[in-house]
Amino acid sequence: MFDLSTPLARAVFALMMGLIALFLFFPIYWLVISAFKGNAELYQIIPTLYPHKLSLGHFTNAFEQGHLLRNLRNSLIVSCSAAALNTLLALYAGYSFAKFRYAGRRGVMILLLSAQVFPFGLLLISIYPIITDLGLIDTRLGLILSYIVFALPVSTYMLYSYFSQVPSEIIEAARADGASELRIFHTIVMPVSIPAVVTVFLYGFMWSWNDLLYAMTLIVSEEKRTLGPGMLLSYLNEVNSDWGGAMAASIVASAPIVLAFAFLQRWFIQGVTAGSVK
Amino acid sequence: MSSISLKNVKKSFGAVDILQGIDLEIADGEFTVFVGPSGCGKSTLLRLICGLDEVSAGEIVIDGEIVNDVPPAKRGIAMVFQNYALYPHMSVAQNMGYSLRLAGTDKAEIEKRVGDAAAVLRLDKLLDRKPRQLSGGQRQRVAIGRAIVRKPQVFLFDEPLSNLDAALRVDMRVEIASLKERLGTTMIYVTHDQVEAMTLADKIVVMHAGRVEQVGSPLELYRRPANLFVAGFIGSPRMNVLRAEADERGTLRLENGTVLPVTAPAGARQVSVGIRAEHLSLSDDPGAFVLRGRARVVEHLGSDMFVHVSVDGASDPVIVRCPDEMELAIGSAVSVGFEAANAHLFAPDGQRIVSADARRSAA
Numbered sequence: 001m002f003d004l005s006t007p008l009a010r011a012v013f014a015l016m017m018g019l020i021a022l023f024l025f026f027p028i029y030w031l032v033i034s035a036f037k038g039n040a041e042l043y044q045i046i047p048t049l050y051p052h053k054l055s056l057g058h059f060t061n062a063f064e065q066g067h068l069l070r071n072l073r074n075s076l077i078v079s080c081s082a083a084a085l086n087t088l089l090a091l092y093a094g095y096s097f098a099k100f101r102y103a104g105r106r107g108v109m110i111l112l113l114s115a116q117v118f119p120f121g122l123l124l125i126s127i128y129p130i131i132t133d134l135g136l137i138d139t140r141l142g143l144i145l146s147y148i149v150f151a152l153p154v155s156t157y158m159l160y161s162y163f164s165q166v167p168s169e170i171i172e173a174a175r176a177d178g179a180s181e182l183r184i185f186h187t188i189v190m191p192v193s194i195p196a197v198v199t200v201f202l203y204g205f206m207w208s209w210n211d212l213l214y215a216m217t218l219i220v221s222e223e224k225r226t227l228g229p230g231m232l233l234s235y236l237n238e239v240n241s242d243w244g245g246a247m248a249a250s251i252v253a254s255a256p257i258v259l260a261f262a263f264l265q266r267w268f269i270q271g272v273t274a275g276s277v278k
Numbered sequence: 279m280s281s282i283s284l285k286n287v288k289k290s291f292g293a294v295d296i297l298q299g300i301d302l303e304i305a306d307g308e309f310t311v312f313v314g315p316s317g318c319g320k321s322t323l324l325r326l327i328c329g330l331d332e333v334s335a336g337e338i339v340i341d342g343e344i345v346n347d348v349p350p351a352k353r354g355i356a357m358v359f360q361n362y363a364l365y366p367h368m369s370v371a372q373n374m375g376y377s378l379r380l381a382g383t384d385k386a387e388i389e390k391r392v393g394d395a396a397a398v399l400r401l402d403k404l405l406d407r408k409p410r411q412l413s414g415g416q417r418q419r420v421a422i423g424r425a426i427v428r429k430p431q432v433f434l435f436d437e438p439l440s441n442l443d444a445a446l447r448v449d450m451r452v453e454i455a456s457l458k459e460r461l462g463t464t465m466i467y468v469t470h471d472q473v474e475a476m477t478l479a480d481k482i483v484v485m486h487a488g489r490v491e492q493v494g495s496p497l498e499l500y501r502r503p504a505n506l507f508v509a510g511f512i513g514s515p516r517m518n519v520l521r522a523e524a525d526e527r528g529t530l531r532l533e534n535g536t537v538l539p540v541t542a543p544a545g546a547r548q549v550s551v552g553i554r555a556e557h558l559s560l561s562d563d564p565g566a567f568v569l570r571g572r573a574r575v576v577e578h579l580g581s582d583m584f585v586h587v588s589v590d591g592a593s594d595p596v597i598v599r600c601p602d603e604m605e606l607a608i609g610s611a612v613s614v615g616f617e618a619a620n621a622h623l624f625a626p627d628g629q630r631i632v633s634a635d636a637r638r639s640a641a
């Protein structure tokens with residue numbers, strides 16, 4: 001580690017941290033201030049570093065136009081369903097891989113993880129015809145299913161790793177206490193694994209929330225459009241580019257994720273299994 | 279309460295045979311202790327009896343019924359795990375009541391039984407705590423409490439005290455002894471600790487490399503070990519062993535010709551003579567006893583002392599236990615002796631043989 005005892009070292013360290021912070025936060029800062037600038041100020045040749053005149057116009061516009069709220073609602077439905085379904089599947093798959101021994105276990109696991117090797121965009125070529133054949137084009141279900149395809153391998157692996165750490169003895173103790181396997185999973189293993197479950201839920205949620213490509217391709221009708229395509233198509237299309245509106249909409253779009261993290265972070269506490277085994 | 283019998287029980291993991299055919303009878307209400315070196319299969323055997331693993335061959339019979347295919351919860355067995363295995367997200371009361379809740383026992387009854395067990399184990403003030411808020415000894419008691427509330431036919435303890443400090447071990451040992459008196463339930467107890475084994479057991483089973491070496495009461499094992507392994511394993515410090523050779527008349531001599539005060543039966547040639555530290559006498563007069571040697575290490579324990587003596591004609595030093603009152607300089611010449619009645623003789627294959635003196639006195 002650095003020796004931070006001299007003032008010079010401390011100054012250099014502070015400067016470095018400052019630069020990193022600037023690098024990370026400047027785009028976010030720019031996004032926020034741009035959203036609060038009036039159009040006149042926004043398109044000045046020499047940009048202002050903060051809104052000289054605070055304007056909420058972009059926000060009122062965004063909400064008045066209506067499609068932002070509709071997009072938001074669609075995104076919430078799709079992302080929550082995908083995240084929930086993904087978590088549910090990953091829970092059982094991960095537990096089975098972690099705590100049961102059966103023929104083909106390793107093979108299936110490797111197969112599952114190998115799906116992660118293919119790029120997101122490439123798989124669209126194979127997913128698109130499948131979704132079409134299933135008659136799920138332009139449905140929320142089709143979108144949800146294709147998000148799960150991507151989130152599931154890593155989610156399963158994350159839960160597999162976590163469950164592997166859960167001491168087998170507490171599972172055996174429950175078995176000896178007379179609990180059925182499902183009961184053990186629901187009353188012992190899952191409560192002990194809440195941090196991992198929350199993490200996996202958020203992971204699946206982010207995947208779906210941030211996607212543009214699949215949502216653009218698999219959803220056609222305007223009333224089912226999610227935030228990504230919605231914002232792109234309404235603010236930055238061939239005829240106009242409403243940067244201020246896009247910025248304001250981005251803030252609205254990020255809010256649920258920020259709120260979700262804020263609300264769920266108390267579950268990211270360490271040591272849920274503390275005290276169980278020596 | 280239940281009797282248990284194991285008939286030629288075997289367990290292999292893949293190609294490795296861990297248990298090589300265990301036969302054992304445990305009577306109703308008996309307190310049986312399994313001892314043996316690390317890795318000899320004690321935990322494996324306990325897990326088979328509990329039903330957590332399946333036997334590779336053989337039968338496990340509880341109360342006359344073959345239970346090979348009976349799930350753990352239906353065997354009437356409660357197991358206390360070596361590492362406690364408490365449910366971390368449940369309070370002490372919930373941990374203890376879990377099995378009863380699963381069985382559909384009504385709330386009042388659960389509360390009563392948990393309360394009773396908690397009182398016995400002095401956990402009554404801790405019922406609302408989570409495991410992480412407990413000390414090691416308290417967790418251990420919760421693990422035992424969880425077993426007690428089920429009122430099992432058989433208790434299995436896998437080294438329950440191994441994680442505790444010395445003082446707590448003594449407390450908990452007394453606790454378990456009184457539990458045994460009060461409940462009278464059949465108990466099987468695995469330990470590495472000599473004192474626990476000797477004080478708690480009605481019957482000790484000495485295991486070695488997946489086999490049972492000897493079964494008997496603590497004093498039987500101490501007084502008449504069936505082979506060299508048991509002789510070395512039971513008793514602390516280890517039994518001393520002198521390699522000797524017998525002539526036609528049974529006279530036993532060390533390598534350098536020293537004649538031992540015990541006679542081998544007819545026909546014996548190579549004989550291992552075992553004598554416990556407490557059965558050896560020590561003198562600082564080199565002429566007092568037959569074995570001559572020098573004091574190498576002196577360990578003072580307060581009441582006793584252990585003197586390590588390198589004996590002329592013997593390859594390994596012997597340990598002598600004597601009252602801690604002798605002034606002994608390291609390297610000083612000493613002599614060591616013993617009585618024929620206290621010597622254990624073993625054949626080259628390690629099995630016990632009876633000395634000629636003992637035969638004579640028996641006749």
Ligand SMILES: Nc1ncnc2c1ncn2[C@@H]1O[C@H](COP(=O)(O)OP(=O)(O)OP(=O)(O)O)[C@@H](O)[C@H]1O
Nearest residue numbers: 291294296314315316317318319320321322323470
């Ligand atoms: N699941 C398993 N797979 C393969 N080998 C195993 C398994 N469980 C135990 N063994 C092996 O079986 C042998 C006996 O293990 P066991 O845990 O019964 O020993 P133990 O007598 O309880 O030892 P200790 O006193 O150290 O607890 C060991 O050599 C161990 O490596």
Ligand SMILES: [Mg+2]
Nearest residue numbers: 320321322436
């Ligand atoms: Mg063990």
